[in-house]
Amino acid sequence: MRIINLWFGLLGLRSSKMRSALTTLGIIIGIGAVIIVVSLGSGLRRYTEKQLEDMSSGIVEARAMEVYGPPMMMESRVVVSDKAMLEGMGPMGPTIQNPLDDTDVEALRRLATKVNGVAPIYETWAQAIYQGEYAPTGQIMGVTDDFLHVYKRELLHGRFISDYDEHIAAPVLVIDEQLSKQIFGAGVNPVGEVIRIAGQALAQNYTIVGVLSSPGDSWTRTSGTLLIPLRTAHLRLAQPGSPKINMLAMRVDSRDTDEREYAVAQIATILRARRGTTPGAPESFNVWDTLAWSEQQTQIIQIITLVLSLIAGISLIVGSIGLMNIMLVGVSERTAEIGVRRAMGARRGDILGQFLAEAVLLSLLGGLLGLGLGVAGSQLASNLIEQLKGMVSVTPDIVIIAVGISSVVGILAGLYPAWHAALLQPTEALRHA
Numbered sequence: 143m144r145i146i147n148l149w150f151g152l153l154g155l156r157s158s159k160m161r162s163a164l165t166t167l168g169i170i171i172g173i174g175a176v177i178i179v180v181s182l183g184s185g186l187r188r189y190t191e192k193q194l195e196d197m198s199s200g201i202v203e204a205r206a207m208e209v210y211g212p213p214m215m216m217e218s219r220v221v222v223s224d225k226a227m228l229e230g231m232g233p234m235g236p237t238i239q240n241p242l243d244d245t246d247v248e249a250l251r252r253l254a255t256k257v258n259g260v261a262p263i264y265e266t267w268a269q270a271i272y273q274g275e276y277a278p279t280g281q282i283m284g285v286t287d288d289f290l291h292v293y294k295r296e297l298l299h300g301r302f303i304s305d306y307d308e309h310i311a312a313p314v315l316v317i318d319e320q321l322s323k324q325i326f327g328a329g330v331n332p333v334g335e336v337i338r339i340a341g342q343a344l345a346q347n348y349t350i351v352g353v354l355s356s357p358g359d360s361w362t363r364t365s366g367t368l369l370i371p372l373r374t375a376h377l378r379l380a381q382p383g384s385p386k387i388n389m390l391a392m393r394v395d396s397r398d399t400d401e402r403e404y405a406v407a408q409i410a411t412i413l414r415a416r417r418g419t420t421p422g423a424p425e426s427f428n429v430w431d432t433l434a435w436s437e438q439q440t441q442i443i444q445i446i447t448l449v450l451s452l453i454a455g456i457s458l459i460v461g462s463i464g465l466m467n468i469m470l471v472g473v474s475e476r477t478a479e480i481g482v483r484r485a486m487g488a489r490r491g492d493i494l495g496q497f498l499a500e501a502v503l504l505s506l507l508g509g510l511l512g513l514g515l516g517v518a519g520s521q522l523a524s525n526l527i528e529q530l531k532g533m534v535s536v537t538p539d540i541v542i543i544a545v546g547i548s549s550v551v552g553i554l555a556g557l558y559p560a561w562h563a564a565l566l567q568p569t570e571a572l573r574h575a
Contacts, residue, residue, distance in 0.1 A: 168460055202431050203430050505549060510545075
């Protein structure tokens with residue numbers, strides 16, 4: 143495209159300022175809407191990933207399967223009393239045929255090369271009481287000192303459960319910062335306070351030795367949970383005959399999907415070998431990667447963002463149609479100009495370049511103004527939405543996409559009007575003028 147054609151294009155835009163401004167308005171709104179939607183969608187995805195990461199810590203969990211029904215008891219001819227049935231321990235209650243135990247923990251620590259830490263956990267429920275009032279929690283987790291490393295948690299006050307606490311089954315507990323605020327109030331260090339836990343029909347005193355720091359406002363594995371030594375939970379709170387461990391939490395540092403799938407397969411293989419499970423036989427445990435669910439949620443957000451972007455892109459289509467119409471009107475109004483230029487020796491390519499330059503310049507101008515609108519709108523929206531503060535940003539790829547889309551829209555919308563103008567014969571153009 144010659145410089146003279148670009149100059150004529152600028153003169154054409156200058157001669158009809160209002161028409162040019164109205165033409166770019168659709169492009170501005172379309173580009174701005176797309177940038178705002180994509181930026182907010184990216185911010186929402188980052189916020190969701192952070193929340194899910196804080197919630198799960200990328201842990202791989204293994205649980206023994208619960209079996210319902212009477213088959214095992216029928217085979218062993220065990221007679222269960224009515225009282226036991228009412229307490230959920232009868233034939234129709236859940237039972238674990240092959241529970242997890244310490245040997246599983248040791249086997250995974252020695253053989254699972256992709257695992258960086260194994261934390262055995264016993265989960266149960268019991269009523270917690272502080273100063274004669276029920277505490278807003280009933281969830282109890284029996285853990286070892288491995289829990290702190292596996293879940294990557296930090297202490298706000300005091301200390302965590304030690305090997306000595308585990309060895310003597312000490313009546314000590316660690317609580318979460320959020321639960322501490324609910325029970326004792328904000329800014330209070332509750333270390334040394336005593337909470338009574340009613341287990342096995344007997345309320346016992348437990349001394350708080352530590353408080354875990356909460357990662358922002360995210361829900362975590364310990365939110366509203368009382369952590370006590372694993373052996374303490376088994377001796378003081380577990381029902382007779384219940385397994386000592388009902389979950390294994392394993393830390394897998396890699397965030398690569400293939401490596402995590404390999405880690406899950408490795409864990410399952412070790413547990414199958416430990417139980418002598420033959421190929422094709424049903425497994426007596428479940429292995430679940432918590433980040434797999436996180437990836438599904440992220441994909442859903444990406445799909446929603448894509449759909450909203452397509453909807454916002456409709457305004458771009460409308461704007462391009464408007465640009466084409468305006469350019470066609472401009473060709474009709476400037477027939478005399480085209481005839482004069484052709485009579486003075488301008489070629490069809492020059493006329494084509496002139497009107498195509500006008501369309502591209504209008505689109506680029508609309509794209510730049512739309513980019514400014516998108517940046518300002520994204521920042522305003524992120525400031526108004528508390529959860530997205532610091533999460534929304536207009537990245538260079540979004541800028542490139544915005545400029546590229548505006549250029550393509552200008553070329554496509556201006557191509558037909560420019561070609562129509564180039565086909566006008568000089569004599570016919572002058573006669574119609």
